[in-house]
Each structure stands twice: as C-alpha cells, then as structure tokens.
Amino acid sequence: MVKNLVIMGSTGSVGRQALQVVDEFPQSYNVVGLAAGSNVDLLLHQIKQYQPQYVSVASLEAADRLKSQMGNNIKVCYGKDGLAQLTQIQDTDLILIAVSGINGLEPTLLALDNKIPVALANKETLVAGGQLVMKKAKETGTPIIPVDSEHSAIFQCIEESNRTAIDKILLTASGGPFLNHSLDELAKVTPEQALKHPKWNMGKKITIDSAGLINKGLEVIEAHWLFDVPYEKIQVVVHPQSIIHSMVEYGDGVILAQLGMPDMRVPIQYAYTYPLRESNTFPKMNIFALENLTFLQPDMEKFPGLKLAFEAGKIGGTMPIVYNAVNEKAVELFLHKQINFTNIPVLIEKVMSMHASVENFCLEDIREIDQWARVIAKQTAI
Numbered sequence: 001m002v003k004n005l006v007i008m009g010s011t012g013s014v015g016r017q018a019l020q021v022v023d024e025f026p027q028s029y030n031v032v033g034l035a036a037g038s039n040v041d042l043l044l045h046q047i048k049q050y051q052p053q054y055v056s057v058a059s060l061e062a063a064d065r066l067k068s069q070m071g072n073n074i075k076v077c078y079g080k081d082g083l084a085q086l087t088q089i090q091d092t093d094l095i096l097i098a099v100s101g102i103n104g105l106e107p108t109l110l111a112l113d114n115k116i117p118v119a120l121a122n123k124e125t126l127v128a129g130g131q132l133v134m135k136k137a138k139e140t141g142t143p144i145i146p147v148d149s150e151h152s153a154i155f156q157c158i159e160e161s162n163r164t165a166i167d168k169i170l171l172t173a174s175g176g177p178f179l180n181h182s183l184d185e186l187a188k189v190t191p192e193q194a195l196k197h198p199k200w201n202m203g204k205k206i207t208i209d210s211a212g213l214i215n216k217g218l219e220v221i222e223a224h225w226l227f228d229v230p231y232e233k234i235q236v237v238v239h240p241q242s243i244i245h246s247m248v249e250y251g252d253g254v255i256l257a258q259l260g261m262p263d264m265r266v267p268i269q270y271a272y273t274y275p276l277r278e279s280n281t282f283p284k285m286n287i288f289a290l291e292n293l294t295f296l297q298p299d300m301e302k303f304p305g306l307k308l309a310f311e312a313g314k315i316g317g318t319m320p321i322v323y324n325a326v327n328e329k330a331v332e333l334f335l336h337k338q339i340n341f342t343n344i345p346v347l348i349e350k351v352m353s354m355h356a357s358v359e360n361f362c363l364e365d366i367r368e369i370d371q372w373a374r375v376i377a378k379q380t381a382i
Contacts, residue, residue: 002027002028002029002030003028003029003030003093003094003272004029004030004032004089004091004092004093004094005022005029005030005031005032005033005092005093005094005095005096005272006031006032006033006034006035006054006086006087006089006092006094006095006096006116007019007031007033007034007035007095007096007098008033008034008035008056008083008086008095008096008097008098008099008104008107009035009036009037009096009097009098009099009100009104009121009122010034010035010036010043010046010098011036011037011039011042011043011046012036012037012098012099012100012203013202013203013206013264014096014098014121014147014203014264014268015036015096015098017264017265017268018096018098018121018268019031019046019049019050020265021265021268021269021272021280022050024265024269024280024281024282025272025278025280028272028278029272031050031051031052032052032053032054032089032091032092033052033053033054033055033056033086033089033092034046034047034050034052034054034055034056035055035056035057035082035083035086035099036055036056036057036058037057037058037062037099037100038057038058038059038062040057040062040065040066040069043055043057043066044066044069044070047070047074051074052074053074053075053089054074054075054076054077054085054086054089055074055075055076055077056076056077056078056079056082056083056085056086057076057078057082058078058079059078059079060078060079062078063076063077063078063082080103080106083099083103083106083107084106084107084110086107087107087110087111087113087114087116088110088114092116093116093117094116094117094118094119094271094272095107095111095116095117095118095119096119096121096147096268096271097111097118097119097120097121097122097125098121098122098147099122100122100203100205101122101124101205101324101328102124102125102128102324102325102328102366102370103122104120104122104124104125105124105125105128105129105133105363105366106363108120108122108125108129108133108144109129109132109133109136109363111142112133112136112137112140112142112144113136113140115140115141115142116142117142117143117144117145118137118142118143118144118145119145119147119268119271119272120144120145120146120147120148121147121148121268123148123215123218123219123221123222124218124324124328126221126222126225126226127218127221127222127320127321127323127324128320128321128324128325128366128370129321129363129366130221130222130224130225130320131225131361132362132363132366133225134225134226134228144226145270145271145274146222146226146267146271147264147267147268147271148219148222148267149245149246149262149264149266149267150171150172150219150223150245150246151219151222151223151226151246152245152258152267152270152271153172153244153245153246153247153257153258153267154169154171154223154226154227154246154247154248154258155226155227156258156270157246157247157248157256157257157258158227158248159256162250165250165251165252166227166229166233166248166249166250166251167233167249167250167251168233168234168235168248168249169223169227169229169233169234169235169246169247169248169249170235170237170246170247170248170249170255170257171216171219171220171223171234171235171236171237171246172236172237172238172239172242172244172245172246172247173210173213173216173236173237173238173239173298174197174198174199174210174238174239174240174242175213175238175239175240175296175298176197176198176210176211176212176213177193177194177196177197177198177211178194178211178212179238179240181302183302183342186302186341186342187340187341187342188340189211189340189341189342190337191208191334191335191337194207194208194211194212194334194341195207195208197210197211198240199242199262204335205328205331208331208334208335208344209327209331211341212303212305212341212344212345213236213298213303213305213306214303214305214306214309214327214344214345214348216236216298216306216309217305217306217307217308217309217310217323218309218324218327220234220236220306220309220310220313221309221312221313221320221323224313231310231313231314236298236306237295237296237297237298238295238296238297238298239293239294239295239296240294240296241290241291241292241293241294242262243259243260243262243285243290243293244257244258244259244293245258245259245260245267246258259285260285261282261283261284261285263282263283265280265282266280266282303345304345304349305327305344305345305348308323308345308348308349308352309323311352312352315357316357316359317357317358317359317360317361318355318357318358318361318365318366318369319352319355319357321366321369321370321373322351322352322355322369322373323348323352324370325369325370325371325373325374325377326347326348326351326352326373326374326376326377327344327348328374329347329373329374329377329378329381330343330344330347330348330377330381331344333347333377333378333381338381339381343381347377347380347381350380351373351376351377351380354376355369355373
C-alpha cells in the first residue's frame with residue numbers, strides 16, 4: 001500500500017534526506033505536501049519531482065514568487081497558517097516534522113488532533129511543549145515516532161513488555177568538534193570552526209548546538225518526554241565514533257544497543273516503515289572494519305549547556321521553554337559574531353535565573369514565554 005507523506009522542512013538537511021528515502025522506494029510513498037522556509041529554488045525543484053498537492057513557505061513574498069513560477073494545480077500557502085493547512089490534507093498517513101526550532105510545535109499538535117502519525121525530527125517541539133504534546137498523543141491514541149538517530153535507537157531498543165524494567169537510558173553523543181579543546185580554546189572558537197561537525201551533516205543551528213553539547217541537552221529533555229523516564233535514569237555517554245546511536249540498560253544488567261552507519265536516512269526510513277524494516281541500498285557498516293569503540297563521561301564544566309539542560313528539565317514546568325528559546329537566540333547571536341561561543345550557556349543560565357517556572361501552562365503561555373526569553377536574551381547579551 002502506498003503511504004501519503006507530508007514533509008515539513010523539505011529543503012533542510014533532514015527534509016532533503018527524507019526525500020532521498022522516498023527516492024529509494026518510489027512505489028511505496030506519495031508526497032502530498034511539502035513545507036519549506038525561503039529556499040524557493042530548491043523547493044521548485046522538489047515540487048517538479050514529487051508533484052505534491054499542497055506547498056507551504058515561510059512568507060507571503062516566497063509564496064508569491066513560488067506562484068509566479070508554477071501552475072495553478074498546486075495549492076500554495078504560507079506562514080503558520082500554511083503549516084496548519086498541511087495538517088488538514090485528507091488521507092495523510094504520516095507527517096514528518098523537520099522544521100526549525102519551536103515552529104514545529106503547533107503543526108505537531110494539529111497533526112495529533114487529526115490523528116495523523118508524526119515522525120518527529122524536531123526536538124524543540126518536545127523541549128518546549130512536551131507536556132502538551134504527549135498528553136495530546138495519549139488522548140488521541142496517535143503515535144509519535146522519533147527520527148533523531150539517538151531517539152530512534154532508544155525507540156528500537158525498548159522492549160515494550162519490559163518497559164518497567166528499564167534502569168537507564170544511555171544517550172550517546174559524538175562530542176562534537178571541540179571534545180579535546182580547553183576552556184581557553186573554546187572561548188576563541190569561530191562560527192566557521194563550530195560548523196564543521198566531525199560525523200554528521202546537519203543544519204547550522206543543530207551543528208552549533210552539537211558543538212557545545214547543548215544539542216544533547218535538548219535530547220535529554222526530549223527523551224524524558226518520549227520515553228516517560230525520569231532524568232535520573234538518563235545518562236549521556238560521549239562516543240566519538242558515532243557507531244552506537246544509543247542504548248537501553250535494563251535492571252538485570254543487560255544493555256541493548258543500536259549500531260549502524262551515521263546516516264540520517266536510516267532512522268527516517270524506520271519512521272516511514274515502522275514497525276516493519278525494508279532493505280535499502282544505503283551504505284552498510286562493515287563490523288570487521290570498526291576501530292575501537294570508546295565511551296567517555298561528558299565534561300559538564302567545559303560544556304555547561306548540557307548541565308543546564310538537566311537543571312531545566314528537573315525544574316520542569318516552563319523552564320525548558322526558556323532554555324530552548326534563549327539557546328536559539330544565543331546561537332543566532334553567535335553565528336552573527338555578536339557573542340563568543342562560551343557565552344551561549346552563560347546567557348542561558350542568566351535568563352533561566354530570571355524566570356519563575358510555572359507548572360501548568362497552555363500553548364499561548366509557551367508563545368509568550370518563548371518571546372519573553374528571546375527579548376531578554378538579546379538585551380542581556382548587549
């Protein structure tokens with residue numbers, strides 16, 4: 001049976017690889033909707049190749065440019081309303097949400113409202129709104145399938161019949177390009193250096209996050225919500241080879257690990273085919289060619305952004321919203337060379353200290369707190 005897919009964030013790193021998986025199985029998937037930001041040239045190419053029914057872009061300007069270069073047989077929309085419209089497409093079997101930052105939250109909630117399974121590649125959605133998202137998923141009985149390589153690995157290693165026997169989630173991290181840098185060296189890091197990840201090819205924001213282990217902090221909070229485990233049972237393990245994507249340790253001492261090539265197309269494909277597995281032509285791992293697999297404790301003094309994520313998660317309520325929002329603004333400031341690399345976690349900690357967390361909140365509260373945190377972060381950074 002052909003599955004109808006909506007891919008949000010189609011011109012980004014994950015979105016492009018998601019379409020490569022469609023190319024791998026052209027008889028199995030039909031792309032009915034695409035959403036992108038402002039990369040109209042690439043989106044036009046994707047529209048020509050996949051012929052979706054609906055397309056959404058970030059702005060009216062991008063939508064007008066798109067309409068001027070294509071026929072009237074495709075519905076073009078834009079902005080938040082455009083993403084919302086894509087969650088309304090009839091007979092959609094799966095929505096892949098790979099848009100950047102907190103922009104993924106509302107379409108995720110709308111997809112769950114419409115009982116459309118979500119393949120989630122946007123960790124900020126659960127960091128800021130995990131309480132709302134998981135409640136909605138439970139109420140509607142709609143699955144959320146993780147696409148992050150680490151969370152997909154955990155998802156594959158969890159034995160549902162033994163969920164209560166889970167002793168620890170072992171969340172692996174490559175360590176990024178600055179694993180062996182000193183604090184003095186980190187203070188001098190440039191955006192160009194931080195954008196050179198040793199293992200993964202990702203977008204700018206997530207690459208900067210990974211360089212300071214803040215991405216792993218976001219994933220810790222995401223894992224808490226996805227797998228309903230307390231923070232005390234989540235442990236970050238630095239594994240530079242990126243061969244083991246994550247592990248689950250059970251109370252009897254058994255550790256189940258998922259190994260594979262560092263290739264995002266594999267977890268994307270698993271989200272498409274779940275609960276089945278399909279053969280593909282992607283590069284396979286030669287286990288005999290593996291170098292030593294090493295595991296290290298993360299240095300939370302050198303990378304305090306990870307430590308702050310655990311703190312934000314344990315405080316709970318609205319604090320992770322602040323952590324996420326300030327980080328997004330701080331990364332933006334760093335990329336524009338307005339703050340140093342080591343100022344990113346400093347800024348996060350400062351704004352977190354100004355926020356009194358609230359336990360119960362709604363979507364509008366998330367919007368307001370997110371905006372407040374960004375404004376305060378910019379003012380504090382100046």
